[in-house]
Amino acid sequence: MISAEIARRGRSAKIYLRPTGFVDAPFGYDGQTMRLAGGLIWFAMVEAIAADASGRFDSALIPVERVEDFVASLPEPQASMARLQLDRIVAPRAALTLGARTVRLDQPQVMGILNVTPDSFSDGKGLAADPAEAAARAVGMAEAGAAIIDIGGESTRPGAKTVWEGDEIARVVPVLERLRHAGVALSLDTRKGAVMAAGLAAGAHLINDVAALTWDDEALRVAAASTCPVVLMHFQGNPTTMQQDPRYRDALLDVYDWLEQRIAAAVAAGVARERIIVDPGIGFGKSLRHNLAILNGLALYHGLGLPILLGASRKRTIGALSNEAPVEQRLGGSITLAMTGARAGVQLLRVHDVFETAQAIRVWRGLRDEALTPG
Structure with missing residues (x-):
């Protein structure tokens, strides 16, 4: 027993x-x-x-x-x-207040990815030098169904090199400034405290940190001093080395324990617990089997009592399971993983293909509404 x-x-x-x-x-x-x-x-x-x-x-x-x-x-x-x-x-998850927008978390919401980098593995080419086009694309994603736009100026894909914080600020701030009065909920994807501070001043409403506030002391300080929600993502290693033989005792449980520890550290530093969102970090220091174990067990992370963000869109796991399909041919797999998250109760789905994912969520929501309507 x-x-x-x-x-x-x-x-x-x-x-x-x-x-x-x-x-x-x-x-x-x-x-x-x-x-x-x-x-x-x-x-x-x-x-x-x-x-x-x-x-x-x-x-x-x-x-x-x-x-x-x-x-x-x-x-x-x-x-x-x-x-x-x-x-x-x-316990119900409280809605997010992001500028003029309120994002309810009693249903899955789409977070659209906007990479303003010259070297994004997916869709950021050219946007680093064209903030007006990047802002227009953000508005288009909001119109297509994204509740939040996640803007990043540094690629953290496997093998990516670190971007100087000054360059990162120069990429993201002009986009944020153009969008700050557009009525769009804005997330800033960065691990650097200086970029967080500049981005929040320029109009960002949420910090999405792939390093879970461990990259520098300033990141933790900025997050604690702000009132915005913060995403803490699990990772192992760094972008340069993270896919070189990652190891776990038990991937699903180890990620849970690590996130639990990072939540405690953030709260101890002054980040209100109710402002924290967790992300298991699919593809960040994990093998195919590690990723699949986490995806199969996603509902475990509700035990942390916080909203869950899932970012699996177009990732290597999809290619590995579909004859090495290139990034631009991973829509079907991305939708499958997004719906895996929705069925496990994940509240935020970070995706490249906003229209298609939002449509899938609407159909899923229609099925749920019918099931929950007494005969």
Whole structure:
């Protein structure tokens, strides 16, 4: 029995809860389902995973109607740990206030990628030198269904070189300034404190940091001093080396633990917990199998109690699973992974193909609305 094995191992054991057993609607199942993060998804089962420093040692599928008894059967501190996770799994996620825009998180929202770099692996060529065109493209993405536009001036793809912060500022600030009164919710994709400060002053409403505020001390200071939401993304290594034999004890659980630690560090530095969004960092220091394990287990991260951002659009994982399809031929895979996120309750989907993803989400939303409309 999982509780007995945890008791035997003592405080070194850790418990994780992953919502699963998703159902179309809760009607007729009183007490047998729970609502996921205040959104459009209900679940009937919880996977309990027990692990220690050596990895997973036990797991169990628990029906929702018995989950409270299961938690009560656990020793301390694991019982308190599980109870907190369960509370966080079902707690609604507050809407984001981003300038003049309010972005609800009770449903999946699209974040459009705008790379103002000369070396983006996907769609940024030429935009670094043309802020007016970049701003026009941002407006077009908003009209196509993007709730947020994520603007970045440095490529962090595998093998990318670091951009001097002055060059990065020169790329992103003119675009932000052109958009600050356009009524568009603006995210700034950067890991550097100086760029964050310049971007926020120019009109950015959200910081999206692939380094989870670890790149420099200034990044953490700027984030703490601001009032904007902050995305903390998991990574291993750096863009130059991150795909050189990445290793994990258990990718799904290790990313959870790492994000938990970065949340605690950010809060200790003065970043309000309710301002934090987490991103498991698909493709950042992870093999194909690591990425797939994380994608299959995405719902685990609801136990952190914060909104989840998924950025899997056009990534190497898609090419690896589709005869090495080049970047421009990865739309189908990108939609598949976006919908994998939506079905797992992910609140923010960071994508290149805004119109197509927004359409897929609208169709999914139509299915959910029908399922949740009593007959």
